[in-house]
Amino acid sequence: MLKPAILALVRQVLTVVGTALVAKGYVEASDVEPVIGALLTIGSVVWSVAYKRAR
Incomplete structure (x- = not known):
C-alpha cells in the first residue's frame, strides 16, 4: 500500500x-x-529486489 504512494x-x-531543467534550458522537453x-522503472526494480532480500 505504501509503495504506490511513494x-x-x-x-x-x-x-x-x-x-x-527544461525551463533553465538544460534539457529538451521531449x-x-x-x-x-x-x-x-529502475527504482521500482531496486525496491522490489531489496524488499525480497529483506524477507
Missing part, C-alpha cells in the same frame, strides 16, 4: 525537477518523459 510522490518530484520513466 512512487507517485517520486514521479511528481521528478516531473518538477524535469520542468525546472527528453524528460523517457528519463522519468526509466528512473521510475
Whole structure:
C-alpha cells in the first residue's frame, strides 16, 4: 500500500525537477518523459529486489 504512494510522490518530484531543467534550458522537453520513466522503472526494480532480500 505504501509503495504506490511513494512512487507517485517520486514521479511528481521528478516531473518538477524535469520542468525546472527544461525551463533553465538544460534539457529538451521531449527528453524528460523517457528519463522519468526509466528512473521510475529502475527504482521500482531496486525496491522490489531489496524488499525480497529483506524477507
